[in-house]
Amino acid sequence: MLEFTQQIVNGLSLGAIYALIALGYTMVYGIIKLINFAHGDIMMVGAFVGYFSLTLLGTNIMVAMVTAMIACAVLGVIIEKVAYRPLRNSTRIAALITAIGVSLFLEYITIFLLGPSQKVFPESAFPIKAYDLAGLSVLNKDIFVVVSAVVLMLILQYIIKWTKTGKAMRAVSLDQEAAVLMGISVDKTISITFAIGSALAAAAGVMYGVYYSTVNPLMGIIPGLKAFVAAVLGGIGIIPGAMVGGFLMGLLETMVSGYGSSLYRDAVAFGVLILILLIKPTGLFGKDTGEKV
């Protein structure tokens, strides 16, 4: 039982990171029906901004995270404006291919600028401590990741539920034309969505750096893919779905490595996901079809 609880503790941090990335996927999909394949790479850029903030500017980890969030919010807005907006009325496949292009662009421009090798997150930025909680070993980095992720998710929930901007985001994703008739600017609302989603990915990137101690230009691919699956698992376009999907994904992965072999980690995790989607194709939180449009 203790062993099991320990696995859960380990899985939570990973899950929190996936959940933060999954939120960006799901928010963007909800509003423009685009799978933003560059989203994982935005997380990578965030990790690098955090890295340079720690090493070059010598900031503390909180400042590094906020800096990364701001930088990636701007990056996300620019990507949407330059790459996706001109394609808003074209086919989905054209937008999807563009997203893959943006993804490769971000990966290889980073390699071009910084070289392909990984960089070590300075340990001094986050000296690791372990706590003993009733027999469970809890690392301070786990606490940092889970607490910051939960705080960010609460802020996000607040924005979406209670602020005028959040309500406009919901209105645009429900019915774009009707939203325009309310005087809501669709362009502005989509920009805000990209800004928020990218900032969350950047935060996840810095957490990932803290968690695994390294950053590299291709680090966004696998977590990006898993977060995407997490978003689909929760029901793409549904915000609580992305949160739950992300945590589930992280837990599953740690359970499989803990009890089985880390070799099968991804295979089993994805297998379980395929199974869930076979049973409920719209995802855990997805409405069943037959829903009126």
Add this chain to the structure above:
Amino acid sequence: MLRSVDLDVYYGAIHALKKLSIEVEQGTIVTLIGANGAGKTTTLKTISGLLRPRNGSIVYKNTELTKVAPEKIVEMGISQVPEGRRVFASMSVLENLEMGAYLRKDKKAMADDMENVFTRFPRLKERRKQMAGTLSGGEQQMLAIGRALMARPQLLLMDEPSMGLAPLLVKEIFEIIKDINEKGTTILLVEQNAHMALSIAHKAYVIETGEIVLHGEAKDLMNSEEVKSAYLGG
């Protein structure tokens, strides 16, 4: 108040509005009647700026609308109750009404208007926390009207507000439209229900395949043989 001159609107190769000219005088109810597919919705969407004409102009209070952004058009005082109600299904009744007032900053007056909507539609007040998608068709229509009123429009565009409603409700909706107009809002009402529309309107236009084929005083059209045979069932 509003005048469109020689509007040509296309959907790709489909010529949906052909040299369409209509005029809406301040303080009146003007109705645009015509069969399904005639171009009524296209007309309202063009006024709201959702569609742009290839040729022609729309002048509202001395401003050319065809180049103005749709959100600015709302700000200038033109709101629309779209066809099929289009309420935000998974937002509450209250949130839908708030969205109607999206561009306003006068909190106090907004609260008053919200009260007015609730006085006009007590059912909405009872259900204000409920998701709009769970309302009945009639209640959704009331919400769509209330939402448009929350913008304090000077000109209200209404696209088939009676669509899909039971006869008793249709009557109620038309009473409400008349009342909104009497309280000072100019209305451009699009309808397939020609009889009801003509009975409350001052002026009327008849549209067929994108062209205005008849226009005049509503009561004259009600008695015209052409309108009787084509739209009033003999």
